[in-house]
Each structure stands twice: as structure tokens, then as C-alpha cells.
Amino acid sequence: MARKKNRMSTEVNAGSMADIAFLLLIFFLVTTTIASDKGILNVLPPKLDPNNPPPEIDLNERNIFVIRINSNDQFLIEGDYRDNTEGLDEELKAFILNFGAPNDEAAGLYNSLPASLKALSGRKPESSDHPGEAVVSIKTDRGTSYEKYLEVFDLAKKAYFDIYAARVNLSTDEYRALTGKNDAEESLIDRGKEGIPMAISIAEPDKIGGN
Amino acid sequence: MAKFGKKTKAEVSIPTSALPDIIFMLLFFFMVTTVLREQEILVDQKIPQATQLQKLQKKTLISYIFIGKPKNTALYGTEPKIQANDALIETPEIVQWVNQERDMLPESDRGGITISLKVDRDVKMGPISDVQDELREADARRILYASIGKVVKN
Numbered sequence: 001m002a003r004k005k006n007r008m009s010t011e012v013n014a015g016s017m018a019d020i021a022f023l024l025l026i027f028f029l030v031t032t033t034i035a036s037d038k039g040i041l042n043v044l045p046p047k048l049d050p051n052n053p054p055p056e057i058d059l060n061e062r063n064i065f066v067i068r069i070n071s072n073d074q075f076l077i078e079g080d081y082r083d084n085t086e087g088l089d090e091e092l093k094a095f096i097l098n099f100g101a102p103n104d105e106a107a108g109l110y111n112s113l114p115a116s117l118k119a120l121s122g123r124k125p126e127s128s129d130h131p132g133e134a135v136v137s138i139k140t141d142r143g144t145s146y147e148k149y150l151e152v153f154d155l156a157k158k159a160y161f162d163i164y165a166a167r168v169n170l171s172t173d174e175y176r177a178l179t180g181k182n183d184a185e186e187s188l189i190d191r192g193k194e195g196i197p198m199a200i201s202i203a204e205p206d207k208i209g210g211n
Numbered sequence: 212m213a214k215f216g217k218k219t220k221a222e223v224s225i226p227t228s229a230l231p232d233i234i235f236m237l238l239f240f241f242m243v244t245t246v247l248r249e250q251e252i253l254v255d256q257k258i259p260q261a262t263q264l265q266k267l268q269k270k271t272l273i274s275y276i277f278i279g280k281p282k283n284t285a286l287y288g289t290e291p292k293i294q295a296n297d298a299l300i301e302t303p304e305i306v307q308w309v310n311q312e313r314d315m316l317p318e319s320d321r322g323g324i325t326i327s328l329k330v331d332r333d334v335k336m337g338p339i340s341d342v343q344d345e346l347r348e349a350d351a352r353r354i355l356y357a358s359i360g361k362v363v364k365n
Binding site for chain 1 (some may be wrong): 231263359
């Protein structure tokens, strides 16, 4: 008759498993660099064709919000000297949504805006006609630091994203996180942008203070 | 006299048998997220901060350009240099580099190539503008100013 043998204990000692795992864990903790593919997206203008120069477009001065940064990182915003960018995003929003002289299309756009954005519209004759015409122009010198430039560019983007997000009832962070990977997201993005193009112009830097 | 009888202590040890499992879980997380650096960065990289960050849907479309002061200033000087892949290149070579990068992508994706500019915050706009001109020349016009999130104080 088969009798249950009193086997010797064959279990592997697993007590040091945690130590081994810890060692590996620490190795990966040290070597890891969590890939950061985040940044501010920008699309450069197409290259100039010498045989086919771009048409000269005359814009009224009131339709351009001029931000200049000199090589000492000082700002000249709409003709006024500043040394920081505080409140710039709000000014930009007021500029974009000014609706000083809207055409029929822009008047329709104005009526479609939520109340919070309508409140920003100043209807000032010396500011932009309507969002379709408004251009934010950023001009730097070659000696301007990249950090300042990015700060201003960031604020200009923020102004537009704030407007887009408010139109579709999302927070700015939620709107920015939309990637258009499905139709619902895409239509949200389009509804936010409709009629308000993101017109941020980056001028060729002046040859001052750099190399 | 009071009796100091030895109290029978309650068993207070926490069960640690699940510890290896927890550690393994952490281990796997780091193993999956880790990217072993395949290239050595030859220039300074203090990435500036920004708030309006966006993520790209397709990571395979991104190629990286690093711009900053060389780490080895004795060899390369102190002027900002451009690093693509694992070598320092000059500004005019960018077009060629972009074309190489583009050729490595599948044909259907070539139009969507995105250049991530990882620029040190101390670099001036001059070199950046030159690089952007070259990228326009190479028709790689989608760029990403790599930056890290800024904590906004309210």
C-alpha cells in the first residue's frame, strides 16, 4: 500500500525575494528617465519661394497686437514699456475678442459666444476689428533669451486656448488635452476654433545683441 | 508587592508575505516606463517651463534636436551648439539630418514629422531662429518647443 511519505520540505526559501526585487527596483529607479514629450506646439510658415513672393497684405495697425522683446529681455507691448508679462494673457484675450468693427460673419460669431467671452469684448475702435482679423505679433532680437520668448509665446497660446475652451465649456487644461483621436474630440476642437484662427506671428529677429 | 507577571504579548508582526508582490509591481512599472539612454547628451539641458503644454499623439513622428552650451567647453567652446542624434552638427547640416529622419518613417507618416526642440533656457534667440529657418527649408514645419510644466500660483 502506498503510504504517504513524509517528504522533506522542498520549498524554496523565498524570504530574500523582496531584497532581490528591491535591488532591481533601485536600479530602474536610478536609470529611469520618464520620457517627456510635452511641449508647446508650433507650426512654422512655409519657406519663401524667391520666384513667388507672398502677397503683401495690408493690415490695419489696430488689428495687430505687437509684442517686442529686446536683447535685454525688456518688453514693448503695444508701444508701452514693461519689464514683466503680468496680465498679458488677459490683455490678449480682450484684444482678440474686441469686435471693434465686426462684419456680418463676425457679428454672427459674436452672438454665438458664451456670456463670459462676450463680457471681454470692449468694442474699442482702436483695438481689433474682429477675431478673424486679429494678429498677435511677437518680435524678438537675436540676443533675446529663449526663456522670455517662450514665456510670451506660452501666454499668447494660453489666451487662445482659454477662448477655445470657454466656447466648448471645458477647462483650458481639458481642451488642450484633446488630441482629436476620435470624432467627438475632433468636433470639440473644431467647435472651439471655429472663426477664431490662432494667429500668432513670429517675426524674424533683429540682429541686435546676438551673433 | 505588585506582581510583575510576564504578560503574554499579542502577536504584532505585520504580514510581509505580500511585500515581494508589491515590490515587483513597482519594479514592473519602472521597467516599462524606463528608457535607457541610448544617446549621450553633449549640451547643457535646462528645459524652460511653460504652462500650455500639449502632448503628441504619435511619438514615433518626433525627432529631437538639442541646443545648448556644450558640456565639454574645452573642446567645443561656449557658444550654443546643436546636437542631433549623438553628434554635434552645424546649422546648415540640419536639412540633411531632417531628410534622413524623414526617410526612416513610413511613407504615409512623412508629412507629419515633428521636430522637438530641446533648448537650454540660456540660449539666445539668434541660433534658434537660424535652426527654424533651416527647418522651414527642410519643410519640417511642425515643431515642438519642449518644456516642462510650470506650477501656476493663484
